[in-house]
Amino acid sequence: MSEKKKIVLKGITKRFPGVTVIDNMDLDIMDRDFTTLLGPSGCGKTTTLRIIAGLEQPDEGEIWIDDRLVFSAKRGINLPAVERKVGLIFQSYALWPHMTVFQNVSFGLEGTMSKAEISKRVKESLANVQMEEYVQRYPSELSGGQQQRVAVARMLAAQPEILLMDEPLSNLDAKLRMQMRAELKRMHNDMNVTVVYVTHDQEEALTLSTKTAVMNEGIIEQYDRPEQVYKNPATLFVADFMGNPQMNLLPVGVEPKDGATKLTFDTGESILLNRQVRAGRHILGIRPEDLTVSSQPVEHGLKGRVYAVLPAGSSVIIYASVGDTDLIIREARETVVHIDQDLWITCDQDYLNLYDQETKKLVG
Amino acid sequence: MGKPEVEAKSTVSYSPFAIWFRKRGKRLLSPHFVLGVILLVILAYLVVAPLITLVRTTATWQPTDTRIRNENVVVGQFTTYHWQRILGSNLSKAALWDPLLNTLTVAAGTVVLVTVIGSLLAWLVTRTDLPMRKFISNLAVLPYILPSWTIALAWVQVFQNSKSYMPRGFLEYFTGITVPEWLVFGPVPIIIAMGLHYYPFAFLLISGALSSIDSQLEESGEVLGASRLKILRRITFPIVLPALTSAVLLAFARSIGTFGTPAILGLPARYTLISTQIYSFLGTGRDSQGYILAIILMFMSFVGLGLNYRLIGSRKSFTTIGGKGSKHSPVKLGKWKIPITIIVLVFLVVVAIFPLVLIGWSSVMLNMGDFSLSNFSLQYWIGESSRAYADGAPGVLRHAEVLGALKNSVSLAVIGGILTGLVGMAIGYVVVKERGKWLSQSLEQLSFVPMLIPSIVFGSIYLALFSKANWFIPSLYGTFALLIVVTIGKQLPYTARSGVSSMLQVSGDLEEAAIIQGVPWGKRFLRIMFPLTKNGFIAGALIVLITTMRELSLYILLATPANRVLTSITYRFIEEGNKQITYAITILLILTVLILTAAVNKWQKTDLASGIGGK
Known part of the structure; x- marks a missing residue:
């Protein structure tokens, strides 16, 4: 979409005891792209997302966001998520069960602006996802789709430039999933944001993304436009993984x-x-x-x-x-x-x- | 656009140390790491230091040893004298082997009784169409809330008789039956009294396990044509086994370390257990020898733990399988329904209510052994001091020392409960956050150690450790603070366990969602982690509160005249033989526990079982 690099991963390696989850990975994510990290479970896609978010610290490599070095293993630089201007949606939504919808969205904003501003910002974010009527509800009183919307509102309220999403639709039923896909795509179009989206669902990757990185055992097998990945899989793994029924x-x-x-x-x-x-x-x-x-x-x-x-x-x-x-x-x-x-x-x-x-x- | 060129902004040129620190230091300065190190220091003080003192005392000359003749005593020097005395001298039989055999006998009997009563009741309540199940299970837990010696006191009051040169008991007074001496004092009454006190452990743990089994596991056995007995033996029993062995272990560990019941029911018949033998050593200045016995007790608990681990091993996780809680079709008791209901109710009334009534009744008897109405008197409750009664002590409600002790007990239980609960939560947080690292493991294992140390020994070591100022801690001898410190140290295993399990229930996502938004650590802990684990905290604190209110052995050596607690004062009156005063204080204590428990329950719904470590 754009020629400007938003996120640059250089030589990222992450080891957990006994396994190398991510092996010397390079990845350039362009500004305003909708990039999916696609792969079977255990391929390292969620770890990659968490590394971009700053929740996980790689053992080697560098991360640049907007030409700013936000992580370097060699130099011991590791900026927290806020300074990376990222927002994250968890697979479980991770809504705080003891807080109302309003509090869930306002909690992260506390201390950064005045009460009146917070209230205004929260209401806007909730209106964006058509949840403004539910401010006083608790997460347990909402349906899965509604919880999803609150999670989106919470992420947007902080006005991040990079939206990270970890299989956000996997807990929804098929019909709702389709509808939310359309809304995510619309949201990406309307807002000036870069999206990194983790999924194991190839259909989701094909329908949503502008770029797809197919991952397997800690390495990127192919990184290209989704139609290209579908038409000319770069490796046998990608060929076998993409497509239903399979190639x-x-x-x-x-x-x-x-x-x-x-x-x-x-x-x-x-x-x-x-x-x-x-x-x-x-x-x-x-x-x-x-x-x-x-x-x-x-x-x-x-x-x-x-x-x-x-x-x-x-x-x-x-x-x-x-x-x-x-x-x-x-x-x-x-x-x-x-x-x-x-x-x-x-x-x-x-x-x-x-x-x-x-x-x-x-x-x- | 090529390589980003903004590097210069963050490059100053780093010394190797600065780079190391920025790489590793981030982790070293992470809040849970810092908190973990602080907790480790606290545990070193509360757990490791006492252990070291314990072992060192057994192998060095103590100031009190100077009276021993024929030995070259240099205080503080290494010696094997104490170990030789205990393990290989003419004293060994009376000091070690007899009490050891007695302890094992009593523990074995108690464990059998606890398991049988506990599992039968648990099965009846969770799996059958027994009526009044809710009421029965509430009543069944009552003995656990009572002080452990309540049943022992009631036992004596029922069975004592003129043949043993005692006042007439309830049984002799009303029926004229005089039971033989072995039924009044000795191993049999100790086993029964302890079994009736500790069976709620087994009941809570096993009924918890029984009701959490996914009924599909059993139904699939049924569909395959297995008989009910086979299902019970091959499916239900193995799944409940972890809960069962935990209950057995708890009952074993508790019964070998408990002091009150064996003192009341054993000492009059010169039947000593290790716990009472330790008390007698410590009371006569032979700490080293008492501590050797303590090490032997700890070793026994440790072996029990090891067995439990070997037996269950990796299958421990079975208990949590299938949280579906689908409904079991209850076993129909049929024509046995009414007889079984009656038996259960009578049993519970005899075990849980009758001792209370009898002790209450006995506290308003002017003279022991006379159960008639004309003997009714409130002398021991509100009477003025009189030489004729209780060696001149006034009624408990006028007794300044008793009232002071009541106040102390309540503050100790409340403050101790809250503090121990908080430390337990903090340990749980670090253990879960640092999972798989050395800090997590050492915290978890260290916090469990006090479980192995018998209360009376624990109290005695703290007395030795904290009676003089050391390092930055002033002398705590005779202070209320010492009682609080010893409470935290001893009760930590319970709150740490409930802390870990409630922290485990909070998904890591919930904290990370706040990290992403830049919420600082303190705020995350207070506003997210703490509210979500509050129930575990309250359950843990409540267990500590109840245990502290009725704990005797821990405080018996630490409580000074300025800082008495209800239990220590009770034991003084037991030793003085002032029965009615003892009974009155016991009733006062039980009422306080019940009121405190009810208050906590009203304020916050909690589940006692989760505090004991059932879940």
């Missing part, structure tokens, strides 16, 4: 042929790829929706047999056996196929990714 991954032999590339499957069939890729044995990754089926033989089509058909409303998901592997295909909902029927499967070359078997990285 098809099958071994292929790769050799150059007449300026193009010939891919040979284990079943003996082969297709031609109209770009050049280094020769060798690779893993081919292709998304279910980029495969097409035909009940008639097609040139360069892989022959398969239908194993199961799963209608999914907006589309139909077909499991087909090709040799001794299964392919998952997503087709338009009008497609009519039957179990044990023979199929010919073709793929869209533009959406085909090849990964090195050893390095597990994208090669073409």
